[in-house]
Amino acid sequence: xxxxxxxxxxxxxxAGDTSDKEAIVEFRGVWKRFGELDVLKDINLSVRRGExxxxxxxxxxxxxxxxxxxNRLETIDKGSILVDGKPQPIEGKELYExxxxxxxxxxxxxxxxxxxxxxxxxxxxxxxxxxxxxxxxADAYRLLDMVGIRSKANSMPAQLSGGQRQxxxxxxxxxxxxxxxxxxxxxxxxxxxxxxxxxxxxxxLARQGTTMIVVTHEMSFAKSCADRVVFxxxxxxxxxxxxxxxFSAPESERARSFLASVR
Ligand code: ADP
Ligand code: MG
Numbered sequence: 036x037x038x039x040x041x042x043x044x045x046x047x048x049x050a051g052d053t054s055d056k057e058a059i060v061e062f063r064g065v066w067k068r069f070g071e072l073d074v075l076k077d078i079n080l081s082v083r084r085g086e087x088x089x090x091x092x093x094x095x096x097x098x099x100x101x102x103x104x105x106n107r108l109e110t111i112d113k114g115s116i117l118v119d120g121k122p123q124p125i126e127g128k129e130l131y132e133x134x135x136x137x138x139x140x141x142x143x144x145x146x147x148x149x150x151x152x153x154x155x156x157x158x159x160x161x162x163x164x165x166x167x168x169x170x171x172x173a174d175a176y177r178l179l180d181m182v183g184i185r186s187k188a189n190s191m192p193a194q195l196s197g198g199q200r201q202x203x204x205x206x207x208x209x210x211x212x213x214x215x216x217x218x219x220x221x222x223x224x225x226x227x228x229x230x231x232x233x234x235x236x237x238x239x240l241a242r243q244g245t246t247m248i249v250v251t252h253e254m255s256f257a258k259s260c261a262d263r264v265v266f267x268x269x270x271x272x273x274x275x276x277x278x279x280x281x282f283s284a285p286e287s288e289r290a291r292s293f294l295a296s297v298r
Contacts, residue, residue, distance in 0.1 A: 080275075084246055088263050
């Protein structure tokens with residue numbers, strides 16, 4: 036079975052400079068308000084191709100909202116978000132196709148419960164990309180194999196463990212060859228063993244150069260897989276650093292107290 040093992044320091048993914056690569060997601064002065072509450076306050080963040088950015092912070096910090104603005108599941112009030120260098124489409128078919136090009140893995144409710152795992156993975160490539168059944172299925176089997184659940188292709192989601200369901204959700208996201216995959220607390224509803232399976236799959240994606248934005252409380256994942264850690268609190272990015280710096284010497288008092296609370 037899959038097990039997530041944080042690599043030795045010598046094997047840690049190079050957290051070096053990716054600034055020469057193009058931005059896949061770029062926030063420029065983004066503000067978002069719910070009623071009286073500023074949920075995102077002047078967010079500036081650039082995620083480059085192949086980068087793994089891990090977002091951490093206390094509950095209510097705005098992490099999920101930040102993720103949801105990227106594919107326009109939430110609109111913004113001020114600023115702009117560029118994806119792959121382009122403004123987000125506003126509506127209609129363009130928005131629908133744009134969303135399909137951004138992978139999203141949530142805490143739960145990721146799969147269509149009345150469709151088999153294979154159908155879940157092939158649905159969007161067939162409906163949105165017009166892929167023929169045979170080639171979409173060939174791709175799906177390859178991806179299910181990669182995430183370790185090929186034998187579950189004809190099962191229904193309810194027949195899978197939580198970890199297997201999340202890995203199916205990852206395969207479904209990958210089937211659309213996404214520019215970026217957003218993970219919003221993908222393991223927080225899982226038991227420890229399932230958590231390790233999903234983290235191992237995410238680690239594999241990170242090593243393959245997948246562009247990933249990951250909201251998680253799994254500090255081991257952040258330490259070993261993040262190129263950068265973004266610490267959010269009260270709607271703002273308080274601190275951005277490479278994981279070594281962030282976990283050994285966080286700059287802000289807010290980050291220090293957060294880290295003390297999760298350790
Ligand atoms: P996090 O994911 O970091 O826990 P969220 O992005 O879910 O934070 O929420 C940030 C803040 O925005 C919270 O105070 C939350 O209550 C509020 N919020 C989130 N979604 C909505 C909504 N649809 N309507 C009103 N307030 C919301
Ligand atoms: Mg959240």
